[in-house]
Amino acid sequence: MNPTPPANNLTLDPENWDQIRQTGHQMLDDMLTHFETLRDQPVWQQIPDDTKKSLNEDLPMDGTPIEAVYEQFQKEIFPYPTGNVHPRFWGWVMTNGSATSMLADMLASGMNPHLAGYEQSASLIEKLVVTWLAKLVGFPETSGGLLVSGGTMANLNGLAVARNAKAGYDIREEGMQGDGRPELTVYGSSETHNWVYKACELMGLGRRAFRSIAIKGDYSIDVAACRSAIVADIAAGKKPFCLIGTVGTVNTGAVDDIIALRSIADEFDLWLHVDGAFGSLVALAPEYKHLAKGQEMADSIGFDLHKWGFMSYEIACTLVREQQGQKETFEQAASYIASSERSLSVDITFFADRGLQLSRSFRALKAWMCFKEQGITKIGNIIQQNIEQAQYLENLVVGNDVLELIAPVTMNIVCFRYSDRTKNAEDLNKLNMEILMRIQETGLAVPSQTILEGKFSIRVCLTNHRTRYEDLDMLIDGVVKQAENILKN
Ligand SMILES: Cc1ncc(COP(=O)(O)O)c(C=O)c1O
Secondary structure: OOOOOOOOOOOOOOOOHHHHHHHHHHHHHHHHHHHHOHHHOOOOOOOOHHHHHHHOOOOOOOOOOHHHHHHHHHHHHOOOOOOOOOOOEOOOOOOOOOHHHHHHHHHHHHHOOOOOOOOOHHHHHHHHHHHHHHHHHOOOOOOEEEEEOOHHHHHHHHHHHHHHHHOOOOHHHHOOOOOOOOOEEEEEEOOOOOHHHHHHHHOOOOHHHEEEEOEOOOOOEOHHHHHHHHHHHHHOOOEEEEEEEEEOOOOOOOEOOHHHHHHHHHHHOOEEEEEOOOHHHHHHOOOOHHHHOOHHHOOEEEEEOOOOOOOOOOOEEEEEOOOHHHHHHHOOOOHHHOOOOOOOOOOOOOOHHHOOOOOOOOOHHHHHHHHHHHOHHHHHHHHHHHHHHHHHHHHHHHOOOOEEEOOOOOOOEEEEEEOOOOOOHHHHHHHHHHHHHHHHHOOOOEOEEEEEOOEEEEEEEOOOOOOOHHHHHHHHHHHHHHHHHHHHO
16 A cells, blocks of 8 residues: 655745745845945945844754845844945955856856766756866866865965875875875975965965975065075975966965975976966956966966956866876765766766865856856956056056055055154054054955064955956055054044
8 A cells, every 4th residue: 555645844944935936036136236226325334233143143053034035134244244245345365246247156056067077968067167268278188177165275276286196106095195105295385375285285285394495585486495404405305396486476366486495306207287276367367468478378267257257156176287187186986976888877976086075066157157257358358457456556656755665566455654754663563553453444455464574464365357457546545544644633
């Protein structure tokens, strides 16, 4: 006898589709209006204590109508973001996103495919996007790669492939625990982003495996010092395996001499990985593509699309020149993810075998949609515009007696400070910290900070497709006014 099914089937689908449709349309309208009116809003604002308290709720055991949940979102969540969608946000290396990118994310989330691989349109799109990206950064058609969540993960993937290829023993089997194995070492400038420490620690290499090489006056790696460090390490019985060159350092946008690093890598049979988190895409800017010269010679490269690709978080890419390198590093067989001859399960782990993640989202859709709708030419022209805006800002600083440029402007980052030359170094640092906080607190703009040669710097990173030249005038005005106010009191 067949069992009698229970009368009710629980589901998370709405009872009333018209109602959710209406709320969904409202959400979309509100977000587009937000983009349209950004200039009239503060870049950032402090979250009031009441709001913090109100958001600290108990776990909701029972549901609430979506309209009420959305109302709370509008009141308590939406007004207090990082601010990076705004035209005057230049902190760290962030970006705005775009309406198209947001819509693509919604569609990807709605389709909700699983991108381990599989025979499906989403896999075709990711394969296509990876091919496009290889072309953009000058990698050969035979290279391979995958999309990941961000630059840190992209670089970690590259470093893991490097170690597997160059360790000189079966690192997947023995790990870092094999008896009598030499200490593996990796080289990059002292301006290398701190992802490298996370990666070395996580990979069991330890922080000290990263050899932090001195920089030159332009903040790029001192190639001769790098070579000497490798020679000394070999003489001391270590096993150098990877060089890291950065195209666009996080502090100042400096570019390492990738061609020189390539020749050292060849001389000592090392892997060359390029961290081009934001800088790699300078290859799209018609008059500045030379800045990324040599990146096409790397063995692997990691770069973001959520920085100078202007897409919403999270999306980045790792490319490997010899595509089997990723598979040799990450492939794991298991009966429950085995491929079949036909049907959905052909190529079931095509992407999962190239990186750490098994369950992967359809982030490729936003790259596909943004590239198609915006066109590479326009994206490249906006990257170029950002570089020219950085040069404009540099000139504003240099032309102003009370301001001081702290580092050369190579690309899209300007580091400067208010410099009342009567003050000592420590007071100047405090003064500029105070100026920066006030600029953020008044909602005028969000630059961030760094310290270069002991000098606290107001750091402006232009990876913003909404910035206009007049926004930079407003920043300089604001900095000078805040400094005068502070000094008056
Ligand atoms: C040069 C460089 N490398 C790596 C990263 C890390 O990238 P993500 O924040 O996407 O993990 C950054 C972030 O700003 C960066 O500027």
